[in-house]
Amino acid sequence: MKNFDINEDPHRRFNPLINEWVLVSPHRAKRPWQGQNETIATEALPEYDSTCYLCPGNVRANGANNPTYENSFVFENDFAAMKQDEIIFEEDIKHTFFKAIPEQGISKVVCFSPKHDLTLPEMEIDGIENIIKTWQKEYTDLGNIKYINHVQIFENKGSVMGCSNPHPHGQIWAQSSLPTQVEKTHNSLKSYFDKNNRTLLEDYLKAELRTGERVVIENDHYVALVPFWAIWPYETMIISKRAFGKITDFTDEETNAFAKILKQLTIKYDNLFSTSFPYSSGIHQAPTDNLEHPEWHFHMHFYPPLLRSATVKKFMVGYEMLGEAQRDITAEKSAEILRQQSDIHYKLSKK
Amino acid sequence: MKNFDINEDPHRRFNPLINEWVLVSPHRAKRPWQGQNETIATEALPEYDSTCYLCPGNVRANGANNPTYENSFVFENDFAAMKQDEIIFEEDIKHTFFKAIPEQGISKVVCFSPKHDLTLPEMEIDGIENIIKTWQKEYTDLGNIKYINHVQIFENKGSVMGCSNPHPHGQIWAQSSLPTQVEKTHNSLKSYFDKNNRTLLEDYLKAELRTGERVVIENDHYVALVPFWAIWPYETMIISKRAFGKITDFTDEETNAFAKILKQLTIKYDNLFSTSFPYSSGIHQAPTDNLEHPEWHFHMHFYPPLLRSATVKKFMVGYEMLGEAQRDITAEKSAEILRQQSDIHYKLSKK
Numbered sequence A, B: 001m002k003n004f005d006i007n008e009d010p011h012r013r014f015n016p017l018i019n020e021w022v023l024v025s026p027h028r029a030k031r032p033w034q035g036q037n038e039t040i041a042t043e044a045l046p047e048y049d050s051t052c053y054l055c056p057g058n059v060r061a062n063g064a065n066n067p068t069y070e071n072s073f074v075f076e077n078d079f080a081a082m083k084q085d086e087i088i089f090e091e092d093i094k095h096t097f098f099k100a101i102p103e104q105g106i107s108k109v110v111c112f113s114p115k116h117d118l119t120l121p122e123m124e125i126d127g128i129e130n131i132i133k134t135w136q137k138e139y140t141d142l143g144n145i146k147y148i149n150h151v152q153i154f155e156n157k158g159s160v161m162g163c164s165n166p167h168p169h170g171q172i173w174a175q176s177s178l179p180t181q182v183e184k185t186h187n188s189l190k191s192y193f194d195k196n197n198r199t200l201l202e203d204y205l206k207a208e209l210r211t212g213e214r215v216v217i218e219n220d221h222y223v224a225l226v227p228f229w230a231i232w233p234y235e236t237m238i239i240s241k242r243a244f245g246k247i248t249d250f251t252d253e254e255t256n257a258f259a260k261i262l263k264q265l266t267i268k269y270d271n272l273f274s275t276s277f278p279y280s281s282g283i284h285q286a287p288t289d290n291l292e293h294p295e296w297h298f299h300m301h302f303y304p305p306l307l308r309s310a311t312v313k314k315f316m317v318g319y320e321m322l323g324e325a326q327r328d329i330t331a332e333k334s335a336e337i338l339r340q341q342s343d344i345h346y347k348l349s350k351k
């Protein structure tokens, strides 16, 4: 019998945002890998690609012509997962086993810039500020539509994350319902706020800043950290220091600081394995249901799949799908490794 | 405005086993795909591979020698996610944000047969019965260990599912706690049974057999179906007709019928895209905590990633990770397609 050592012994950690556990196996990081290797795009991309349906001036799948845009550019997804049509629905949704409800929504694509080869970590701060302003406008405009109660802003980066076009872009799926993961978060934030009159993330952030061991980047207005309960090897969260609920609450200073932390975090990611680092990222913020949401605290999640190198990812498969998320490196170790990465992009430092 | 048509209109469906929703976009199945293609192993494997650490007589990573086994073969995972060591633990687990608890467990590997190239759909029924008996023995032996309260039997098949060795094998992770997904299922089964005095899956199965539209295979003792709330394109569940909680409750007839439905389902899967069909599968059954579990109803999940072909999979990424699982083909359509697949393996019918 030995005393519990969180840096060595298998254990479970609890995620109070969604009330789920993760199994952590610190000792397992040295497992050899003989399985699938990801292929990574290594050739440099051109600044403009005439076959890209996102580049300025090009024709899209549905025949529409992109404008010769100069900053970010937003259009409705040609293959949207939801439709705007209002649907008449009179079925008995109380059926225990066959419960289905129509869902109204809008999907948009946000091109980050006209340049086919310009990823977030390589952009100038004002270019990133421009994306933030686009997100603010979309959150407002979509949120104002009567039947839209939730606006999900996200990015799938890299082919390993299902991204089918390397032209840097994100997506927005806006809809009537709170999606499952957001609803879980909402419930946790709400019950914490009702009890403590402070947001859960305000108190969590204070506790994290006290120990510092999972903090990756801190600036005047935001902190990027590996959450204590992270499931992906290099998962991070950006949390605002001030407790506010949505991207439209940013002051000008906060917009600038958010652009900076986005750039700095994605540079560290790229530097980690000297690759254009794949991830899915997304913003969790207050619903657009016209109610007050003092419990909501703006934050952004980064879920990157890579584990050991540019080509070896973590598989969330059998045990993880049937049992519970599992990780092979502690959040503290990951944070330390990310913290140590240079703030200068590897492509620039090579020159 | 039009009336809701579940076969055409975007909608959400509810999964009463884990209390989560899935977004269904029937109209989106025709989306063109320009993204990542999976590489698939097409060369035939040898019956014996001297470099395989699972083949009979070969040496494993830790130096141990495999016996020259003739049926299935079980050994402890050389890189287990959990350890058997008892850990002294006195910390305050009530901490809101940094809640961690040591976890004891055992991981095993189950080689399905000595043959390096013999997958489940290609095995004889008595070979599969032999695997079932091995699972029963492990469930019993591991379950009898004092600190083991849950035994997760699963298989990761195919490199796209993180499987690092093509020699057909599954795994067993046994541990003290109920893993997250099992706990959710447990709670749903329990509250349903407490209210109705029948298992949730007993009643669900009756409802499914009445409509028949999601049933893929039915034999005397089991049904394989695409659950109403499936998230993966060709996800299925095998449910026992009789309400019992665990694999050790099988009668001899039920063992035989289970072997048959396993073979038939995996043949249909292989035939779907004329490939050795990848998936993660696993059995959900009663905890091994020495309590009675009349609420538990034995079932097996299959989570296959492929969507359109042997090389194009569904990506559960941005929206799915941050929002909610999403699918592009209805469960009814998938069931119909699977039902239509031949019961003779494509490799045999080619000859």
Ligand SMILES: O=P(O)(O)O[C@H]1O[C@H](CO)[C@@H](O)[C@H](O)[C@H]1O
Binding pocket: A035, A314, A315, A316, A317, A318, A319, A320, A326, B156, B161, B162, B163, B164
């Ligand atoms: O134990 P294996 O087969 O090496 O590993 C595989 O299955 C495990 C259990 O689902 C996962 O944790 C790993 O990510 C996966 O690569």
Ligand SMILES: O=P(O)(O)O[C@H]1O[C@H](CO)[C@@H](O)[C@H](O)[C@H]1O
Binding pocket: A156, A161, A162, A163, A164, B035, B314, B315, B316, B317, B318, B319, B320, B326
């Ligand atoms: O919309 P895209 O980029 O074509 O598709 C990608 O992102 C979507 C939202 O996360 C997923 O549903 C798809 O599986 C993925 O391939």
